[in-house]
Amino acid sequence: MRSKALRYSSSSSTMSTLFLRSGDSPHDRRGGRISVGSPLVPFKSPESGTDKRDMASAGSIAVSRDGRGSLDDSPGLVLLVDDEPLLLRSLRRILEAEGYETVLADSPEAAEAALADPRLSVVLLDLFLGASSGLDLLDHVKRVRPDVEVIMMTGHASIESAVGCIRRGAFDYLAKPFDDLYRVKTTVGKALERQRLVRRNHQLEEELRERSTSSELIGNALAMRSLDRTIHSLRHNESHVLIQGESGTGKELVARAIQASSPRAAGVFVPVDCGALPESIIESELFGHERGAFTGAVGSPGLFRVADKGTLFLDEIGEIPSSVQAKLLRALQHKEIRPVGSSTTVPIDIRVISATHRNLEAMVAEGGFRADLFYRLNVVRIEIPPLRERREDIPLLVYHFLRKHGRENSPAMGIEDAALEALEAANWPGNVRELENTIESALALAPGPRLRCADLNLGRPGLRPTLTAAPTGLPLSLEAYEREVLQRALSESGGDAAEAARQLGIGRSTLYRKLGQHGIGTGGKGGGP
Structure with missing residues (x-):
């Protein structure tokens, strides 16, 4: 009986290669081996002179590995789909030299079989596969494996075909012949980076669901887990409760999370910025006043009564003047207040959560804050660490802010690894609030689908990207302005998409996407790879 065991040959100079026929799955295991179809016709490797197994007929696929372990220990696969065996072998050599693991397929049926491998990350797909259309296979890939990036290849490059591919979900577009091998390598590398980014975003999203106490209180660091347990x-x-933390660490978010999980969750949450209230009116704002209590005064209940049955959040409690501290202490001790100008007291039923960025113990020692009020407020102490002490949370926060402030009617924005590393390395004196403002500002003006270091303007305090005014004579609407810029770039580059993209400082896939959005599809060069 003919054996169906795995057969492959290897040499010291080349990677070992396993070939499967269409319809066989790389995951079909029989006794620890990969099952294959009928024997394949050997061919002579021109570079090594050793026999290997080539694709004998349409519908065969080949899986290559480096021979250092099992087929399952590779971080990812690149699927090469073309009906020209010589081109497939050339691409395989190019990519294997860069350390990539490859899968070869010479037909749509063979390619579809390879899609079952969960390690598959990128597909290089020819636009024309004999009588079949690569676009149909592109649609199939994006339907069954939306996580896989597809790079289209064609020997008949045009802007129209490039735009059509990008519109249907392709990552990029390469023109044959591949005179510039660097272009092939970098495009595959960028596609793998994009695919890793998407998978990382999914992972971060899962962590957000698992770790967040609320939609805004986000963190996975040890200190934040401890905070979550305390809440x-x-x-x-x-x-x-007394919350201490630097400005921008999210003290109000913590207070709201405490309120939301407490027996007073159905009650109101009344935030008060004590530092923003002038000393002359802070007492009447907190405790209310009677009509005629002072010139022009009309009756006001005060924030304590507004927060009845709920929670009063006193932010920057250290800024309350000493003249008001005694009255605040009495309100907390006796659970009643006396409005300004009144001779009677009013009972209150509230919980007070206070917050400060100052050292209240030091203020007590210096006489700037009442000790008895401090003890009354400091029943439960919560300290929020600054962002620089929980840098491992920055990717989670960045992803959250990308999702929160992403542009309307556009795909979710991503971020390049270098930009994320720069954010993780920054000092963030303004903590989470500064990080959020940085992401929101960058998203508003970023030209591409992913934030770059240049979009963040890190290291230049107070400086954020600004729009350049449209040149005189150009339409004022942003859409018309962008269309004019694209048309001008194509005109000045003689229709060469690669040159136009270089002039605009964007990738070719971004250029194709924008051309499709604006309906620009005039004939021209697709640009070499």
Whole structure:
């Protein structure tokens, strides 16, 4: 009986190669081996002189590996689909020299079989596969494996065909013959980077779902996990809470999370910025006043009564003047207030959560804050670490802000690895608030689908990207302005898409996408790879 065991040959100078026929799955295991179809016709490797197994007929595929372990220990696969065996072998040599693992297919049926491999990351697909259309296979790939990036190849390059491919979900577009091998390598590398980014985003999204106490309170660092546990432990408790942390660390978010998980969740949450209230009116704002209590005064209940049955959040509690501290202490001790100008007290039922960026113990020691008020507020202490002490949370926060502030009616924005590393290395004196502002600003003006280091303007405090005014005579609408710029770039480059993209400082896939959005499809060069 003919054996169907795995057969491959190897040499010291070339990577070993396994070939499968159409319809066989790389994951069909029989006794620890990969099952294959009928024997394949050997061919002589021109570079080594050793026999290998080539594709004998249409519908065969080949899986290559480096021989250092099992087929399952590779970080990813690149599928090469073309009906020209010589081109497939050339591409295989190019990519294997760069350390990539490859799968070869000479027909749509063979390519579809390879899609079952979960390691598959990138597909290089010819636009014309004999009587079949590569576009149909592109649609199939994006339907069954939307996580896989597809790079189209053709010997009949045009802007129209490039735009059509990008519109249907292709990552990029390469023109044959491949005179510039660097272009082939870098395009595959960028596609793999994009695919890793998408998978990382999915992973971060799952972590966000698992770790977030609320949609805004985000963190996976040890300190944030401890904070999450503390908030959870307060869910049946109504003690007063003091939150300490630098500006921008999210003190109000923590206060809202405490309120949301407490017995007072159905009540109101009333935030008060004590540092923003003038000393002359802070007492009447907090405790209310009677009509005629001072010149022009009309009756006001005050924020304590507004927060009845709910939570009063006193932000920057250290800024409350000493003249008001005594009245605040009495309100907390006796659970009643006396409005300005009134001779009677009003009972209150509230929980007070206070916050400060200052060292209240030091203020107490210096006489700037009442010790008895401090003890009354400091029943439960929560300290929020600055962002620089939990840098491992920055990717989670960045992804959250990308999703929160992403442009309307456009694909979700991503971020390049170099830009993310720059964000992780920054000092962030303004903490999470500064990080969010940086991402929101970059998203508003970024020219491409992913944020770059140049979009972030890190290291230049206070400086953010600005729009350049449209040149005189150009339409004022952003859409018309962009269309004019694209047309001018194509005109000045003689219709060469690669040159136009270089002049605009964007990738060719971005250029094709924008040309498709604006309906620009005049004939011209597709640009060499």
